[in-house]
Amino acid sequence: MSEKANTSLIMSDAASRNQRIANLLGRAFLFLITSLSTFAVFFIFYFILKDAIPFFKLEGFKEFFTTARWYPSGSPAEFGALPIFLGTGLVTLGAILVAVPLGIAASVCLSDLLPFHIRQIVKPVIEILAAIPSVAYGFFALVVFAPLLQNHGGAILSAGVWIVLGPILALIVVVSGDLTLDKLRGKISPKAGAAIVFPILGTLAIALLYSLSSRLSGVEISSGTNALNVSIILGIMALPTVVSVSEDALQAAGRELREGSYALGATRAETIIKTIIPASISGILAAVILGVMRAIGETMVVWMASGNAARIPEPIYNVLQPIRTLTATIAGDMGEADHVTGSSRFHVLFAMAFCLLAFSFIMNLASEIIVKRSRKKLGK
Amino acid sequence: MRLETRKLLDKAFSGLGLIAIAVMGIALLLILTPIVWRGSKAFVFKGTIEHRRVMLEQFDRGNPDKFTREYTEITAARAPIYKMMEDFEAETIAQISSMESQMDAKKDRAKELKTAARALKSDGKADEADQLEAEEDRLKDEAKELKSRIKEFKTARTEPYDALHEAIRELLGPMPGQRTPVLLRQQYGQTRWDRTLVKLHEVLYTEEWDYSNADAMGVLVETPRVKQFKGTRLEPFFQYLEEHIEEMMRPKTTFYWQFITDKSKDSHIFGGIWPEVLGTIYLTLGAMIFAIPMGVIAAIYLCEYAKEGRVISFLRICISTLAGVPSIVFGLFGLAFFLNTIQVSDSKSVLAGSLTLSLLVLPTIIRSSEEAILAVPRAYKEAALGLGAGRWHTVMTVILPAALPGILTGIVISMGRAAGETAPIIFTAAVSVGAPLKIWETLSQPTPALPWNIYNLCTEHEAVDEIRHVQYGMVFTLVAIVLLLNLFAILMRARISKKLRG
Incomplete structure (x- = not known):
């Protein structure tokens, strides 16, 4: 090859340097844009904290976290946010009770039971549930569900008992009946034993259900906007998150585990309960955490349909009473507090926002760590 | 346990799963039916002489x-x-x-x-x-x-x-x-x-x-x-x-299809919801103007340039933290930062609301764009690099076009999210009553928006029961906008996956 051809192919030093610099500048620019989202996180923490600190300076921590009198506009103003924290906790717990069992059952069904083409139909249902704006859920809770609860509360509660406990009790009857039959084997014939044991257990279960539902059907709900309403709606809202994340986790457990379990003679249910769920428990935990975050951070539904009463329910687990949450307090009180920017009434809302922020940050970090660890464990 | 019982339990277990799926479907139906049914009555109804x-x-x-x-x-x-x-x-x-x-x-x-x-x-x-x-x-x-x-x-x-x-x-x-x-x-x-x-x-x-x-x-x-x-x-x-x-x-x-395009008269007793619809469109598009460039560039950087290390994993933690911040906190941040600190406008404005919303949807856009870019076959990239294209050139001419449908899917989904969010715009952009804005007024004026006005009409309006149809009509319109966007995304994704499967 001649010298001339060589030089025309290789860039001159200057051109090469220029290109390197341009390349570096470009990368720096890209990095800067990317880190904007990082800045955003810091800015959020900084600006929320900046307006939250004056509150703690003015009023201290003790009243805010431990007393139950919330009268921010009284004189002297009282900032006992305990009922609000409890209200948040109550609806979140309720939402989790709705979303987690349903969500895990649905995700198991999606990942292991349903054939591919049905899954293709169910997935959009979940996506639509996730996509419906929160204000539409809130509207449903306030305008449709609350009057229903108020007018037919007892009937709805007792129907709920049948729907929720019915299948579970049926399962328990079958299992316990079978176990007793197993013990009685050899003493009486299996057929006669079955004829005795199952009717007895069945009647017991139905009697239990009946007494529970008849007791509940007498309940009158004085206000449809209460913790129960909000919990159910929040549970439905958190459902898509729980389902999709835990389904990913179940899928990630892999084919080999399942086939190994089948090869040992386990049925599908046993495979899932004894092998797959334990193997993907961390992913499921992450799903639950994300569900909690969705429920805690939700504003519109609780603002519209929780009743917004800053009282501790009596007794504390009474979900039929109105409650108030952190998010709803921020959304509702800011309008009034805004006129007096700088007062403790204004800053207390930032203090609440900071509590929310800190909590969701910790939860998020926890779920990150859990997912990372589970990936390591599964060798991916 | 006997084999029969184990089989029965297995079936019962499947049954529980199916019940869970069914409950989900029923919940969706129960929520959507009244909204669609009564919402459509804002458009089609028996109108009197009045x-x-x-x-x-x-x-x-x-x-x-x-x-x-x-x-x-x-x-x-x-x-x-x-x-x-x-x-x-x-x-x-x-x-x-x-x-x-x-x-x-x-x-x-x-x-x-x-x-x-x-x-x-x-x-x-x-x-x-x-x-x-x-x-x-x-x-x-x-x-x-x-x-x-x-x-x-x-x-x-x-x-x-x-x-x-x-x-x-x-x-x-x-x-x-x-x-x-x-x-x-x-x-x-x-x-x-x-x-x-x-x-x-x-x-x-x-x-x-x-x-x-x-x-x-x-x-x-x-x-x-x-x-x-x-x-x-x-x-x-x-x-x-x-x-x-x-x-x-x-x-x-x-x-009365003009329900969407009519101004409201006498705070929604008569007329339609055009100011709200227009406000929602402004806010959504505004959020996208800020979020799309930032999100797509961040995704390109994370996928194509960044080497996995401390800095990048820190970046990723920040992004997922941003995704987990409650929406009401975004609202407070928008108030404290965009309005009270750097003062993008004197009062609430569409601009401030859009900026706040753009932060909210940023993580979604980054993640979906990343997924789309990662889904582009390696061979494309290697072929381009092998032909002597630089990295930036490869990204712009090969990877982005190939990933575009996937990126668009993510963008469309986050548009739905931005359109439906209420909490971030309460303090930054929304007012209860207002005229439709001209495009330049969005820089300084607040706007009515569908999500906020749904809340406002069904809780604070003086004639709540009289205007149920308007409320349902608004909810229906908002849900229809969001679901149409999502449907578009679902269809697009189905096409992509078909293409990738060959």
Whole structure:
């Protein structure tokens, strides 16, 4: 090859340097844009904290976290946010009770039971549930569900008992009946034993259900906007998150585990309960955490349909009473507090926002760590 | 455990899973059905003559000649009830004045007796004077009694009549010859047939809550209003009204698609939701203007340039933290930062709201773009690099075009999210009442927006029950926008996965 051809192919030093610099500048620019989202996180923490600190300076921590009198506009103003924290906790717990069992059952069904083409139909249902704006859920809770609860509360509660406990009790009857039959084997014939044991257990279960539902059907709900309403709606809202994340986790457990379990003679249910769920428990935990975050951070539904009463329910687990949450307090009180920017009434809302922020940050970090660890464990 | 039981349990387990899926589907149906069904009634409903009047007078829509013809017929149909009311008023006035003249006559007679008695007394006829005075006292008492009876009669007549008058005005609009009320909502009767029937019921029956049983909740007691007007000229009024209401209102199936594009009149009592729809569009597009470049560039950097290390994993933690921040906190941040600190505008504005929303959807866009870029086959990239293209050149000409459908899917989904979020715009962009904004006004003006106005109308509006259809219509519109965007995304993703599968 001649010298001339060589030089025309290789860039001159200057051109090469220029290109390197341009390349570096470009990368720096890209990095800067990317880190904007990082800045955003810091800015959020900084600006929320900046307006939250004056509150703690003015009023201290003790009243805010431990007393139950919330009268921010009284004189002297009282900032006992305990009922609000409890209200948040109550609806979140309720939402989790709705979303987690349903969500895990649905995700198991999606990942292991349903054939591919049905899954293709169910997935959009979940996506639509996730996509419906929160204000539409809130509207449903306030305008449709609350009057229903108020007018037919007892009937709805007792129907709920049948729907929720019915299948579970049926399962328990079958299992316990079978176990007793197993013990009685050899003493009486299996057929006669079955004829005795199952009717007895069945009647017991139905009697239990009946007494529970008849007791509940007498309940009158004085206000449809209460913790129960909000919990159910929040549970439905958190459902898509729980389902999709835990389904990913179940899928990630892999084919080999399942086939190994089948090869040992386990049925599908046993495979899932004894092998797959334990193997993907961390992913499921992450799903639950994300569900909690969705429920805690939700504003519109609780603002519209929780009743917004800053009282501790009596007794504390009474979900039929109105409650108030952190998010709803921020959304509702800011309008009034805004006129007096700088007062403790204004800053207390930032203090609440900071509590929310800190909590969701910790939860998020926890779920990150859990997912990372589970990936390591599964060798991916 | 026996094998049969294990098999049964297996089936039961599958059953539980299927129940969970079914519950999810049913929940979705239960939530969407009322929204779609009643929401569509904001668009398609039986509109009365009053609706056509509003359309003609407020929106300049419809055929004036045809309307005038119809309206004359309706005025004729309504005339008898107004006549009855007039008769009743006249009758009442006549009855009162006759009672008053009776009273006056008695008073006059009493006065005469008094003077006569005084004359007799001065004449020294004390006995006769006493008699006259006794007579006078009796008359005075009778006059007093009459006075109180008149008072009773007045309240017994005018109070129910005023209530009836008000109810009729709400049903049919102002009486002929009455001065035009100032409030727009009082200038027209019921525009919708369903509301007409509700109001008709309110005319026909009076409602009272009975709390006599302290243990139970109050019971609604309805009594026919006709009882209050027994034996008066208004007795046949109620039957006539009930039988002829259709002729008075002329319900006609109306397709009011302009509900989306009409301005609202008198805070949503009449008209449509255009300011809200436009505000939502502004906010969504505004959020996208900021979020798309930032999100896509971040995704390119994370996928193509970054080497996994401390800095990058820190970046990723920050992004997922951003995704986990509650939406109301974004709202507070937008207030504290964009409005109070760097002051992008003097008051709430679409700009501030868009910036806040863009931060909210940023993580979604980054993640979905990353996924789309990672899904581009390695061979594409290697081929481009092998042909001598630089990295940036490869990204711009090979990877981005290939990943574009996936990136678009993510963008469309986050548009749906931005359109439906309420909490971040409460403090930064939303107002309850406002005109549609011009595009340059978005930099400095707040706007009404669908999510915020849904909240506002169903909790803070003074006539919550009257405008249910508007609320449902708004929710329906918002849900339709969001679901259409999502449907688009789902279809696009199906196409991509088909393409990738070959």
